[in-house]
Amino acid sequence: MEGPYIAPAAPRAVADRLKERFPDAVGEIAEFRGEITVVVAKDSLLEVARHLRDDPENAFDMLSLVTGTHYLDRDHDYEVLYHLLSLTRGHRLRLKVRLREGETVASVVSIWPGANWPEREAYDLVGVRFSGHPDLRRIIMPEDYPDHPLRKDFDVEGGPAGRRPQGRVASPGFRDMESV
Numbered sequence: 001m002e003g004p005y006i007a008p009a010a011p012r013a014v015a016d017r018l019k020e021r022f023p024d025a026v027g028e029i030a031e032f033r034g035e036i037t038v039v040v041a042k043d044s045l046l047e048v049a050r051h052l053r054d055d056p057e058n059a060f061d062m063l064s065l066v067t068g069t070h071y072l073d074r075d076h077d078y079e080v081l082y083h084l085l086s087l088t089r090g091h092r093l094r095l096k097v098r099l100r101e102g103e104t105v106a107s108v109v110s111i112w113p114g115a116n117w118p119e120r121e122a123y124d125l126v127g128v129r130f131s132g133h134p135d136l137r138r139i140i141m142p143e144d145y146p147d148h149p150l151r152k153d154f155d156v157e158g159g160p161a162g163r164r165p166q167g168r169v170a171s172p173g174f175r176d177m178e179s180v
Contacts, residue, residue: 011036011091014058022048037081037094042105045097049111052084052093060084060093063112068122070151077101078128082108082115099128107133125150 015036019026025044030037040048052060065083076098084093097105107130108115120139122128127148130136137143147154 011086011089011093014052014091014093017057018048018052021051035092035094037096039096039098042097042099042103045095046106046108046111048095049082049108052095053111059086059088061087063108063115063118066108066115066118066122068126068128068150070126070148070153072152078103078126080105080122080128104129104131106131107136109134124148127151 012031015026015029015038018038019029022040022044025041025048027039027041029039052058062085063082064085065081067081069079069081071077071079078099078101080097080099082095082097084095086092099105105128107119109119110132116134117139119128119130119133120136123130123133123136124138124140125148138145141149
């Protein structure tokens, strides 16, 4: 094809080179619908991320998304997902870090400054803690709010599943169906 278009082929070669360069840091490599996800050890995240940004063969110069997910019945409690984009190469890659309750992952703000607010959002809504973040505080919920509403143990009526509010709930929901 003529012109500046670069085919967004899945960067399997990038993932394979990462596995060769960082054999202890890179775990599972998964491909789903043409997208590659690389599981990275939490202690090696900054080193791998810096390499992906600075190495001319990779040139992942843009972080488009950071998100956190909470799980209940797995050997890890959280997954933090980083969506990377190489504007010059025209390909994408996802990095995934797995954490247990109470663990932290290093902030990538020093590598991609655009991670500042998405990391704050993952902290606020899911409870993922980023060590070295320049301003890790709530971004949506009030500062004194004790919970993280996107955790899987957060009840749809506004609190952790173990706590029930007193009185009638403000909006119809699953609790209204319990009496039926």
